Amino acid sequence: MDAAPTHEYTWDGPAGPFSIHLEEGVFVPSSTSRELANGLIINPGEDVIDVGSGSGVLSFVAARLGAARVYGTEVNERAVACAQRNAEALGLADRVEFRLGSLFEPLEGVTADVVIGDVSGIPDEIAAMSGWFPGGFSGGPTGAEVPVAMLEAARVHLRPGGRLYLPTGSIQDEGAVLRAARAIFGEGRIRQLRERLFPLPGKVAEAAVVRRLMDSGVVSLIRKGSRLLWQLRVWECTAPPA
Numbered sequence: 001m002d003a004a005p006t007h008e009y010t011w012d013g014p015a016g017p018f019s020i021h022l023e024e025g026v027f028v029p030s031s032t033s034r035e036l037a038n039g040l041i042i043n044p045g046e047d048v049i050d051v052g053s054g055s056g057v058l059s060f061v062a063a064r065l066g067a068a069r070v071y072g073t074e075v076n077e078r079a080v081a082c083a084q085r086n087a088e089a090l091g092l093a094d095r096v097e098f099r100l101g102s103l104f105e106p107l108e109g110v111t112a113d114v115v116i117g118d119v120s121g122i123p124d125e126i127a128a129m130s131g132w133f134p135g136g137f138s139g140g141p142t143g144a145e146v147p148v149a150m151l152e153a154a155r156v157h158l159r160p161g162g163r164l165y166l167p168t169g170s171i172q173d174e175g176a177v178l179r180a181a182r183a184i185f186g187e188g189r190i191r192q193l194r195e196r197l198f199p200l201p202g203k204v205a206e207a208a209v210v211r212r213l214m215d216s217g218v219v220s221l222i223r224k225g226s227r228l229l230w231q232l233r234v235w236e237c238t239a240p241p242a
Contacts, residue, residue, distance in 0.1 A: 006082075011057055013037045015064035020055055020086040026079045027054040027137075031198055032167050032232060036118050037061050039193035039234040040165055047112040049073070049157060051103055051150055052119035056083030056096070062116065063092045072098040073106050075137060103146075104153045115154050115164040121147045121172045123218065125209040130201070142218050143172025148180040151237075155184060160242035165193075170220040171200075171230040178235075185237040194234040199227050 006021035011029060014037045022028060037058060042048065044066035050059040053072030062070050074080050080100045087093045099106035103119070120127070120139040127138030139146040147166070154164055166181060168174045181190055200221070204210060205228040213219045222229045 009055070011061075013061070014040065015061040018060065018064070018090060020057060020060070021082070021089070022055055023078065023082050026076065026082045029055060029057045030132075031196070032118060032169070033057060035194050035196055035232055036116065036165055036167050036234050039236065040065070040114075040116070041163065041236075042067050042114060044068075046114055047071075048114045048116065049104070049107060049110065049112040050116040050118075051154075052117075053083055053098060054079050056086050056098060058116050058118060059083070059096050059098070060086070060090055060092060062114070063096050067114070068095065070096045071107055071110060071112070072096065073101055073103065074098060075100070075102050103150050104157050107157060111157050111159050113159055113162045115158055115162070117147070117150050117154065117164050117166045119146050119150045121167065121169060121177070123172060123209075123213060126171070126204065126207070126213070129207055129209060130204050139172060142176065143169075144174075144176035144180075147172075147177045151177070151180050151184055155239075158239045160239055162239045164237040164239075166235045166237055167232060168235065169230055169232045170222075173218050174220070174233075181235065181237055185239065189238045189240070191236050192233055193236055194232075196232050197222065197229045198232060199229050 006023045042065035048062040048067045048070045050072040059070045059072040083098045087096045123143040
């Protein structure tokens with residue numbers, strides 16, 4: 001695939017600063033990316049899987065924190081090509097590899113010490129009207145369907161004692177995601193690492209679909225004055241030892 005026009009983006013979060021190039025149709029690192037990176041623990045020599053790797057920014061964070069090998073997977077073909085070019089530009093192509101496909105499908109037989117599970121978790125209707133996800137790669141009708149599928153598939157790819165880093169938000173059916181995580185990992189193997197509130201942009205907060213999802217209980221937003229805010233939380237889920 002030919003490269004599209006790009007613009008430079010500087011990551012100044014954990015393991016930064018470093019610059020990558022983004023092109024049209026590739027997900028831009030978000031507040032969720034940053035919060036997840038702030039909670040991420042990578043021990044030197046660990047292998048990492050980054051599901052829904054987008055531009056590759058969290059894969060590069062993992063590599064710069066000492067990961068021996070990082071596999072990124074992504075359903076957006078343009079993002080895979082863009083991320084691989086970024087890996088080469090950063091001198092990380094010998095340790096970071098991106099593969100095209102949904103969730104863990106391109107990684108048959110691959111296991112890792114760490115899974116970064118930052119997949120789309122926004123309800124389809126909100127994603128469609130907000131434009132947050134280029135190409136329409138959103139999280140399902142309630143925003144929980146893709147994260148739950150990721151959690152269920154992660155079991156065979158996470159080594160004993162390995163860690164999965166999971167963002168959840170009150171802008172999705174967060175309860176469904178956390179119920180799945182607890183069923184898979186066990187109640188005592190999930191701990192909350194971070195929590196932040198973010199305002200919804202005006203055009204999203206005022207949309208009829210948001211009000212309908214709030215009324216139905218799918219999303220749970222906080223009103224402060226004239227603003228609606230959503231809550232982001234980052235979790236560490238630990239697999240049982242061998």
